[in-house]
Structure formats: C-alpha cells, structure tokens
Amino acid sequence: MRASGRHLALIAASTAALIWAVPFAWMAVASLRPGVPPDIASLTPSGPFNLGNFKEAWTSGSFPLWYLNTLLMCGGILAVQLVTVSMAGYAFARLNFPGRDWVFSAFLLQLLLIPPLLIVPNLATLVTLHLYDKLLGIMAPYFASAFGVFLMRQTFRSIPRDFEEAAMLDGAGVAVLIRHVLLPLARPGLVAFAIVSVTAHWNEFLWPLMAVSSPRNQVLTVGLASFASGAEAGSAWGIIAAGTFLVAAPLLVLFLVFQRRFVSSFVFSGIK
C-alpha cells in the first residue's frame, strides 16, 4: 500500500518534471536546426543539425558587448555589496546600540521596495546624480543590500566570539577584525550571498531597461528582448532559441556543476 502510493507520487512528479523540461528541450533542439524548417516545433526532428543559428545570433546581436556589460554590472554590484554588507552585518551582529532592532527593520524595508517599483523617483535620482544611461546607474541602487546584511548578520553570529576576543586583546581594530578574522571564517555566507546576488542581477530585466537608453550600455536581458522581437518578426525561431541559449547558458552551466552550493544559497535567501 505504502510503496504503491510512493510510486504514484513519483510518476506524477516525473510527469510534471518532463513538462517543466519541454521549453529547455525545445530550445536545445531548435537552436541546432538550420533554416526555417516547417516542423520547427518538433522535439524529435530527424535533422540536419549544425551551429549556424549560434553564429547568426552572435553576429546579428551584440553578444560580446552584452556579456561584457552584464559581467561589469554583476561584478561591480557584488564588489561594493561585499564591503557594505560585511560592515553593516558586523554592526548588527556584534555591536549593541540603541534602536538596533528598529534600524534593522528599516533595512529590511529594502527587500520590498525594489528599484523598478519606485521608477519615478529613482529615475529622477539617477538624472540628478548624472548616472542615467550609465552602467553605474543600473548598479547604484543595489550597492546596499538588506538581504546581504541580514545574511552576514546570521553568518557572523554563528562564529564563536573567542576568535575576536583573542584578536582584540592583541589590539586589533574593527577593520582588521572584520577583514582578517571574521571574513575568512564567513566564507560560506559570502559565497551564498555572491551566488544569489549574481543570479538575481544577471537575470534582471526591468530596472536595466529603465535605467539605460543607449544600445552600448545594454545588458544581456535587455539585448535579448530587442534581439528576439526583431528575429520574431522574421519567424527566425532557431536564431531566437540560440540567442536565448547564449543568455541562459552561463548560469545554467554553473548551476548544473555547483548544484548543491546553488540550492543551499537559494534556500538561505528565503530564511527570515
């Protein structure tokens, strides 16, 4: 009785997982089929297959530029975030000050007020700071991260105080303490944060779309949207599949290789 129930559950889960995989399967198959075959929807075509669509997508879109901009954006955001969240995370984890919980709640407000939601004032701020239509303008709202502060607070709290006390007796200041004592011990937290941050910003579309207008500052998602609408007009579905693959592949590959790390980071990202 119990075993058969479990089999039924697994069959149902397998069906769902197969349906879930269909868009990926089509992307992989269609991206390898040259020209515009009439059965472009088929998941099991007989061929021919080649890499022509990838070549076509690569040259008709600005993929090298989009990759570069996306890498600069994700890297820039992460670099600044690592500094700001370590500092604030330490303050909330280790220092007692009046109104600490209140200030912490005020930080958490940022989790809900994401930049595209506040498009009107945020664009005005970018214009005032001369950051509109610049990669730095896409990055700036993310330099503070409530999620990162929260995560680093938890991470620092899980580290025994003995290490710090020893360093303090040796006369170490707060900066030395954080950089040379705590951060090396906080690596799992930092890695989890880096994975969540890079995934979020690599995939983000609305804010980069709003904050930038010239093509030379576009990131992958924004580029893909304009590239796909152009190719769609010509029914070049194989090229769209190849372009989508180029945008999605880096994170998908990293995920498949470092699956455990990714999963535990994502789970960490939701813990209150």
Add this chain to the structure above:
Amino acid sequence: MSIDERALGAGAELLPLIPARRRPWLPVAALLAPSLLFLALFTYGPLVRVTVESLMVGRFAGDSAFGVGNYQRLFADPHFARAAANNVVYAVGTIIPSLILALALALALRETDRFTALLRTLVVMPLLIPLVAAAALFSFILLPGDGLLDFYLHKLGLGMVNWLGDPDLALGAVIAITIWKNTGYYMLFFLAGLAGVPQELVDAARIDGAGAWRRLRSIVLPLLGPTFGFVVPIALLNALTQIDHVVTMTQGGPSDATNLLLYYIYQQAAQNYDTGLASAATVVSVAALLTLTVTSFRLIERGTHYES
C-alpha cells in the same frame, strides 16, 4: 555568562582599554554609513519623493500646488481598475497553484536518490534563467499555428488556439509562464522545511492510524508554518514585480487583458510621462504590498507550531 567572563567584563570597565568607549556610536555610525547612504538615495528618499509627487497637482512659475487630484484621476481611470483587478487574479492564479505544486513535488521528491535529484533539477532550472528568456521560449510555444503547443495539440486532433491574442486567455497564459518559472524556487524552500519535520512524529501518527491526508494536515503543514511564513511574502512580492514577460510578450494587451499594476506604473511614467498618476499608482501599490506581506506574515505566524 561564566565567572571568568564577568571578571573580564569588570576588568574592561576598570581599565579604559578600548578608546572607542568614549564615543560608542562612532564605530556603529561608520559601519552603517555606506549602507545607509545608498538606502537613503534609493529606498527612503524615493519613498518620500514618490509620496510628495503623488500629492503634487500642478507646478506654476516655481510654485507647487498640493492636493489629491492625482488619486482622483487614478481611481477614475478604468485602465488602473483593470490593472488592479488583473493583478489580484495574477497573484491568486500564480501563488496558489505554484505553492500547491511546489509542496506536492517536495513531498514526492523529499527522499534523495539519483532519480529524485534529476527530477528536482529539472523543476528548479527555470529559476536560473531570466524571465525574458522564458518569455522568448514561450512566445514560440504559444505561437498560433506553427508553435509547439499547437503542433502537438494538432497531433492530438485539437484545433489551434491564439493563447496570447485572445483577451480571455492571455492572462492565463502569462500566469502559466510565471508558475513554470517559480515553482522550483518554492519547492526548494519546502524541501528544506520538510527536512526539519521529525520523521518519528509522522511515523507515530501512521501507527496511530492517521491516513496520508490527515498526517499532512495535522502534522506536516503546521510544522511547515515558518516556511510558509517567508514563501508567501516572497510570492506576493513576485506577483507585483515579476512583469518582464508582460513587457516583452503582451505589452499589457490584448485590450488591457494582461495589464498589471507595475506595468501600468511603467506606462504612465515612461510612455505617457504622467508623473503624478504614476506616483499615485506607486503609492497605492506599495501600500497594498506592505499591508499584504505584513498581514500574511502575521497570520501565518499565528497558525504556526514552533518546536521549542
């Protein structure tokens, strides 16, 4: 606190070893300053600014007039009413099915072996790709005639459907894409939550004759309270902010069928340059989001069983 620690604490007070003690707020201020600067620029400042702008009804020769005119215009706008109603349907239609599906998948795949690990990977993969990439794939899947869905429905002898072009179906299609994108993410949380449900409790209930449904309702669900406590707020936030596919696939159409609050704000701000209307819509949306997330969090907290 041990006696040694207390002694150490007392010693520190007797000998003012740490100079920071004289100005204890200084390290706190220095550590929080970088974060607070950016939060002030891009979170608190904008919140104040958008509220002020929503109440600004006219600018004449450097003077500003204040009033509720923008809100009157907003609530009189049928497009806004449609976007708000659609967003309620979108929230309910995405959150409930994806949470049920995520929980069911987590229950089915909780025991780890090679096969369940593979199935989990397949369900989580959509989380890793941008929503615009999903939109590009689904544009083809839902394409009338040559598209993947019609291609296979035709093989089953069914006619073709214009999923995104039919005002009665378009929102459903957008909802389906969101469910596909998010279910794996929520499943990960339920898997983590289920790992914390003690197997002895479930086994004891089974020995006492509790059926699968009863075990789920009386033991597993209450213990998953904390998981729901953060999954539901995340899902609510997603229901307001995940509109990338609306922007690229439907532009809110056909005839406003897929217009959602954030898309409406985006239209007013970036296309109609109606700052007052966009600001009022932002204030209303943010207020609704804050109320709903805090309320859902409180309600779930109340129904939760915490193991002490």
